Amino acid sequence: YFCNNEGVRNILLQWLKQMQLTYAKKINETDTALKCDEVSLLWRQRGNDKFRANCVDDSYECYCKSVVYANQDGPMYPLALANRSAALLRMKRFKECLTDVALAIDSNYPTEQRHKLLLRRADCHIELGERQNAQDALREATDYAATLNLSAAHSAEFERHIKLLEKKLEVVVETVDEDEDELPPCHNGENPEFQAASNAIELRRSESAGRY
Numbered sequence: 001y002f003c004n005n006e007g008v009r010n011i012l013l014q015w016l017k018q019m020q021l022t023y024a025k026k027i028n029e030t031d032t033a034l035k036c037d038e039v040s041l042l043w044r045q046r047g048n049d050k051f052r053a054n055c056v057d058d059s060y061e062c063y064c065k066s067v068v069y070a071n072q073d074g075p076m077y078p079l080a081l082a083n084r085s086a087a088l089l090r091m092k093r094f095k096e097c098l099t100d101v102a103l104a105i106d107s108n109y110p111t112e113q114r115h116k117l118l119l120r121r122a123d124c125h126i127e128l129g130e131r132q133n134a135q136d137a138l139r140e141a142t143d144y145a146a147t148l149n150l151s152a153a154h155s156a157e158f159e160r161h162i163k164l165l166e167k168k169l170e171v172v173v174e175t176v177d178e179d180e181d182e183l184p185p186c187h188n189g190e191n192p193e194f195q196a197a198s199n200a201i202e203l204r205r206s207e208s209a210g211r212y
Helices: 006-022 037-052 056-069 076-090 094-106 111-127 131-146 152-169
Strands: 026-028
Touching: 006 037, 037 056, 037 076, 056 076, 076 094, 076 111, 094 111, 111 131, 111 152, 131 152
Parallel strands: none
Antiparallel strands: none
């Protein structure tokens, strides 16, 4: 199988070469013999092939490997994160996608491509029903794109994407996070002396019990 599959064979050869050159090398907790940008690139390219073939789950697995092999201070790391975020968006794992987008930007994702990540962030907020966050993200993407010298074709593509997201946003109603449980009203009303406490609570003091 490995001999017949050129993509996998190249990945293994690059990994073995890196292991031979840096066997047992460990500078810090994130820099080990397993880190290799060449291998990261090969996994990312393989992920791109899977993504284009609409094998999104397979592409996600490849991008995960690309993230693992990339040196976190190198150029491959933010690229791998960005590609993985695209797969996560297609898989409707929007919160994880937002995390990867933020990590990619914080890890110096190329400035000339960053507007695409900002659009992806807006798309996630729309899907999550976070209207205000989506509006903020769209505004940030538009403002950032204005600072770039985009070609006519890229500018037209960006505007098309913006319009699509704005159309999706029109029907979004702000949702409440299900993790945030709504508290019931206080029994007998709110206590004027204790915030968020029932009016049935009374502070008393006695010589034997003190304040209670």
